[in-house]
Amino acid sequence: MSYLDQLNKGGKPDEAAAKPAPGAATPPDTAEAAAAAPLITTVDLKREYEDAGVRETLEELDRELIGLKPVKKRIRETAALLLVERARRRLGLAHETPTLHMSFTGNPGTGKTTVALKMANLLHRLGYIRKGHLVSVTRDDLVGQYIGHTAPKTKDILKKAMGGVLFIDEAYYLYRPENERDYGQEAIEILLQVMENQRDDLVVILAGYADRMDKFFESNPGFRSRIAHHIDFPDYSDEELHQIAVGMLARQNYHLTEEAATTLASYIEHRRAQPHFANARSIRNALDRARLRQANRLFEADNGPLDASALSEIAAEDIAASRVFLQKPGQTADQARPARGPEETAP
Numbered sequence: 543m544s545y546l547d548q549l550n551k552g553g554k555p556d557e558a559a560a561k562p563a564p565g566a567a568t569p570p571d572t573a574e575a576a577a578a579a580p581l582i583t584t585v586d587l588k589r590e591y592e593d594a595g596v597r598e599t600l601e602e603l604d605r606e607l608i609g610l611k612p613v614k615k616r617i618r619e620t621a622a623l624l625l626v627e628r629a630r631r632r633l634g635l636a637h638e639t640p641t642l643h644m645s646f647t648g649n650p651g652t653g654k655t656t657v658a659l660k661m662a663n664l665l666h667r668l669g670y671i672r673k674g675h676l677v678s679v680t681r682d683d684l685v686g687q688y689i690g691h692t693a694p695k696t697k698d699i700l701k702k703a704m705g706g707v708l709f710i711d712e713a714y715y716l717y718r719p720e721n722e723r724d725y726g727q728e729a730i731e732i733l734l735q736v737m738e739n740q741r742d743d744l745v746v747i748l749a750g751y752a753d754r755m756d757k758f759f760e761s762n763p764g765f766r767s768r769i770a771h772h773i774d775f776p777d778y779s780d781e782e783l784h785q786i787a788v789g790m791l792a793r794q795n796y797h798l799t800e801e802a803a804t805t806l807a808s809y810i811e812h813r814r815a816q817p818h819f820a821n822a823r824s825i826r827n828a829l830d831r832a833r834l835r836q837a838n839r840l841f842e843a844d845n846g847p848l849d850a851s852a853l854s855e856i857a858a859e860d861i862a863a864s865r866v867f868l869q870k871p872g873q874t875a876d877q878a879r880p881a882r883g884p885e886e887t888a889p
Contacts, residue, residue: 590625596668599660599664603657607656609779612774617657617660620661624668641769642741643748644769645747645749645772646747647749647755647774648752650821650823651821652778652822653775655678655709657775661745662675662745666706670745671743673705673706674706675707676706679709681712693728704743706745707744710749711749730765734765738768783810784803784806798856802860805861805862808867810825813828831864835860840852
């Protein structure tokens with residue numbers, strides 16, 4: 543019976559059934575397979591790096607994500623550790639499946655979900671998880687609103703995530719000590735049990751703001767003890783955000799005029815100083831609005847047939863019309879709106 547099946551039947555799971563006892567005999571089919579396997583005395587790590595597709599995954603990460611050098615460095619280090627552990631296992635050396643649960647901290651829009659997807663692919667290629675899929679959830683997916691609702695929700699999510707990676711965004715919302723009737727603690731207890739007893743079949747990645755995650759770990763030491771890799775995602779620089787914007791547009795067959803590129807650089811500088819800035823996410827939203835203005839501009843101009851270049855060009859005015867240029871540092875977009883006259887406030 544699987545660990546989750548035992549959980550579903552109620553009561554505390556049988557730890558001995560969930561994990562083989564130390565020194566337990568190897569099951570017959572596994573022993574026969576090990577005996578039949580050819581003995582090897584050396585392992586070429588570089589060849590393993592190529593054959594397992596690790597190079598391909600890391601190169602994809604470099605191509606698809608601008609910046610994030612410290613994050614990419616940690617992922618390469620993790621990949622190297624897993625390659626060495628796999629090589630040790632093949633050579634018959636003492637080994638233990640490394641703890642792979644992780645914490646991703648940083649502001650919104652810094653690529654945490656994208657990196658989690660790449661990590662799931664990497665772990666699957668190296669044989670550490672069976673499926674390599676990512677299940678992304680928040681508190682609402684795990685915690686119920688009444689007695690008896692949380693456990694089934696949490697277990698259902700865990701079943702979906704088995705063999706892959708469970709990504710819990712804004713994980714600190716699971717714990718709400720100010721609310722005595724909150725059911726988040728129940729979800730936490732189930733997660734902790736499965737993270738420990740099924741760590742060879744599930745990787746959990748917790749994500750959120752760094753300061754809030756620190757408080758969360760202080761309140762839940764069981765989580766901290768199970769997290770082996772803490773990775774901080776830095777904010778993007780203005781230049782990196784500009785590169786991200788150009789790449790986003792290029793993937794949709796749009797391009798900026800020279801003047802528009804300059805205006806976009808100014809937009810990024812202004813937007814960073816204002817509330818609720820979310821790095822690449824804010825830039826994506828800004829480009830969506832610029833495309834909306836471009837479409838409206840072309841439609842209202844009514845200059846006859848348009849070629850592909852005209853339909854694909856973002857002009858400076860499409861960006862300069864943003865309310866961001868009216869806002870002062872610390873103001874919200876609503877506060878920066880020009881005052882409306884009586885005729886504008888009428889229903």
